[in-house]
Amino acid sequence: MNFKLLRSLMMSLGILLAGQLNAQTNKGSIKGIVKDANNQTVPYAVVQLKGRSIGTTADGNGSFKFTGIPAGEQIVKASFVGYSFQEKTVIVRANETVTVDFILEESNSQLNEVIVSASRRTESLAETPSSVTVIGSKEIEAQSAISPNIANIIAYAVPGLGASTNQTGNFGQTLRGRNVLVLIDGIPQSTPLRAGSRDIRTIDPTVIERVEVIKGATAIYGNGADGGLINYITKTPKPGATFGGYTQAGLTGNFKGDSTIGYRFSQQVFGRSGKLDYVVSGMYEKTGVYRDSEGQVISPDYGLGETKTYNGFAKLGYNLSEKQRLELMYNYFSSNQHSAFVLKNGIWGKQAAIGILGERKGVDEGNRYNHNAYLQYSNKGIIGNTSLTASVYLQDFWTTYSNSLSFYESGQSEIVSTKKGLRANLNSPFVVNNNFTGDVTYGFDLLNDVTAQNLVDGRVWVPKIDMRNLAPYFQLSTNLYKHLTVKAGMRLENININIKDYNTLATGPNNAGSIAVKGGDLNYNALVFNAGVRYSKHRFFNPFISYSQSFSVFDLGRVLRAAKENTISKLETEPIIVNNYEGGFSSELGKFTLSAAYYLSTSKLGSNLLEVNGTYVPQRLPERVWGYEIQLDYQPIKHLIIGGNYAFVEGKGDADNDGNFDGSADVYLNSTRITPPKATAYLRYFGIKNLSVDLNWMYVGDRDRFKPRANGTYAIGEAPIRSYNLWNLAAGYKINSQLKLNLGIENLLNTEYYPTIAQFYGTNENYTRGNGRRFNLTLGYAF
Known part of the structure; x- marks a missing residue:
């Protein structure tokens, strides 16, 4: 250190x-x-x-x-x-x-929003020198009426984030072509030591107040935020309520095919009594069979059909004094599938893979549980105007995957990850003169992350990875002449990883193909920086430029499980340091709001996924990823808002390591990382008494950068992606001051489409259609 x-x-x-x-x-x-x-x-x-x-x-x-x-x-x-x-x-x-x-x-203006995730202090979005998307409670509620899957909600709202997979996981749903770190109230949900891609759908939207998405490499919360971070901010008590609550019950299902009906129930209570405030919530959902536009059963592998989901949430706050507060939060999420169907392979590019009646091997799959808890103390004036926020937190996560024939004698894998952390965050404002003020945010993170991936029958696939990280940080923010915000900061990563001796999985009888690997310690020390400038005097043009770095030891488990050497010291375990350069602006012109950004991110080493002899291994090449995003919103009349966004991203690897990414040997990064262009649009009308209507459109474009292999098949992530369009509709009618009826229709036109993950895999078993037309009918009662 x-x-x-x-x-x-x-x-x-x-x-x-x-x-x-x-x-x-x-x-x-x-x-x-x-x-x-x-x-x-x-x-x-x-x-x-x-x-x-x-x-x-x-x-x-x-x-x-x-x-x-x-x-x-x-x-x-x-x-x-x-x-x-x-x-x-x-x-x-x-x-x-x-x-x-x-x-x-x-x-409805994004510039009016306040955020906490970008620099670990409360600040106005108009003064933040980085690219941020905030999804507020109204948008979450409107999108939840269509689908309560949080992965769908953020895919529509966030430029640069890949389209939803329509599965339990979010493999391929990257942010700006790189991996994203997901948090709940700042608690890491991702498992970057063995990236399982099941971190986005780890909480129910009924308990989310807003979502803050910081785009571009950031080290502010530690390991894994190469493309940015998604922070789910949970609910706080509603204003002025001594005691209140909300009850909601609903039915879901497809318009075509039988056995699709499911149901959902949630109950929330909140209130204040003296210095105490609270929110308590519970949700249960059981989905029916998911069917495609033709009425065929969608493949149950990694699917969301026939699934039971639970979410329990509680947040208690106690104001010790005018300046001091103690807060305790706990959230439990579980989503497990018990299907009566098995996979019937399709023919890639010609015929969809579907589910047929049969007995599934192994145990139920899905997120067995996800426990999150924190105890937080805040003091707005420990010394002068210096504020302190200190917290201890826990995340305990267990997820199970479908049975796979790729293992000797087949098997199901599970990722188990436990994180324990301590954070201390201080903020000290200062005044030099009327034209030069600022504040300093500083503190440290202490994190212990223990992650492993075994098979259900006990075989070790990825040995226990025990990571400890102590990271002090320092962030300076200054305001010059009241309108020019200049930020600069650093974070010092001190990571120690311990791995015990282990054996790789056998590929045949009598332990054939297994390699005994000697464990040991891996140590990483790195100082990462960020800097940015934003000029906020004029709301019609609010520009920023920024530079930021991230540090990650990403998917070490994939390297360990594919080891061909007998000691970890000989394996490729170097970290990824990403440099993100960005410029953009926000603008308000009367009834128009517009924002745009262009970015370039580079790294001396990346982690592009390749398939080698049936095994997935990371390709470690210098990488360059670039792209741009545009968001436009317009309110022509009081009760009508329309808007949308467009995002483009591309990336290449320097295969010959000559510093040039345009050589004949250089390669495009595959579609497990780089998503096709995406455009969304919405229309929101609330001009009829007690009635609101939301119409949403999503376009996912083409990406065709690779040629098939000699046998005519494609490597993972290299199959061409063909474009598709989806329309969704949500309508809400307020029957009286307490009762509200919502109807959401997903895939309104019953479009036949294949999600990007179904296309880029290039395999018969993964060539699965997306949902056909589905409804979500709910009745809510507020008290």
Whole structure:
């Protein structure tokens, strides 16, 4: 570990804090409350002193207070997800407290959003020098009416994220052509040590308040965020409710074919009592048989049909004082399939693989369980205006895959991963003068990740990988002349991985083909950086440029299980460091909002998946990935909003390692990584009393970069992808103030299509159609 650097960093922070303590005289205070247009308080609204990088979060009753504020004129800004921000000018006098209250109006503008995931502090999206998509509660609710699968919801909303696979997993659903790190309230869900691609669908949307997607390489949360991160932010109590709740029951199914009917039930209660607030939720869903546009049973392998899903959630908060809060969260998710069907192979490019009645081998597949919990303490003023958030967390995950004939005597594999972590995050604002203010965010992450992949019968496929990581970090954010935000930061990764001796899987009787591999320790140390600039004076043109790095030890398990050497020291275990360069802008022009970004990411080593003699191994080449994204929204009249986005990504590997990616030996990255172009559009109308209608369209384009092998078949990820279009519809009718009826129709036109994963695999067993026309009818009751 680089202790000299860490010691220098801590000394600098100590000097900064000491300076704060000496600057608290002749100051005043600001307090107030934040409400919405219905005169209900807005808990946890973000309140900032504009141009001074001093901010706080309102408490559960919408109240806030600043202390130690310099005397003179100050601009106070209040904002919250789904509302327009509001600014007020106040005069602060020494040793006095001034009161300022806010009333926020609802808004659909992304620039009004506030986020926490980009730099581990609350900040306005308009001041963040990076590319971010926020999916708010209204959009989650509208998309959930069509399909409660969170992988579908974010695929429609996030430019640069691949289309949903229509399966349990998200293999091939990359972000900007690279792997994405998924989190729940900052707790890692991904298993980068043995990438199982079952991290996106690990929580039910009924308990998600919003989703924050940070695009481009980032190291802010550690291992695995080469393409960015997806952070599911769970629900908090609704404003002003002493006790309330929401009950929802529904039916799902296909329009064509029998045995497709399923049902879903959820119950949520929330409230506040004195200093205590809570949200408690439970959900159960049982799906029927999933059928394609022809009424054929969709292959049950890795499927979502005939599945029982459970989600239990609780969040308890206690305000110890005006500045201190204690919060406990727990979420349980489980989704297991018990199917009466078995796979009947198709013919790739000609005939779909389907499910036929039969007895499935092995145990039920799916995510057996996913436990998440944290205990968090926050203090808005431990020293002066320095705030502290400290938390301990746990994630325990177990997933089971379909039976495969690729193993000797066949078998099912399982990934088991347990993460335990401790985080300490501090933020200290500072003022140099009226034109130069800022804040420093700093702290450390301590993580222990233990991951293994065995077969159900006990055979070891990937030995236990025990990773420990201590990572201090430092992020400086400055505001120059109130409108120019400049950020720079670093994170020091100190990773130790221990692997015991193990044997690779036998490929024949009497342990034939098995290799005894001597274990040992792997150590990684790296300092990664980020920097960015955003100019936010004009809402009609809000540009940014950024540079960011990520560090990951990605899919080490795939290397271990395919070992041909007798010791891990001889295996290719070098980490991946990605450099992401990006420029873009956001713009509001009357009723139009527009955002666009272009990016280029490079890495000296990548992890492109190849099939070699029937075994999947990572291809370690220098990589270059590039692309662009555009989002446009327009509100022509009060009750109508239309919009959409388009994303393009491409990537190549430098096979001859000459620094040039356009040589005859250089290769395109395959479609397990690079997704085809994707466009989405939506129309949302709510001009008829008590009725709202959402119409959604998705276009997935072509990608054809590879030639077939000599035998006419394609390697994994290299088969051509042909375009398809999908239309979805959701309608909601509010029967009265408490009762609401929703109807969602997925694949409205009953289009015959093959998801990208079914096409790029190039195999008969994976050539499976997507869902035919499906309905989701729900009745909800609020109290």
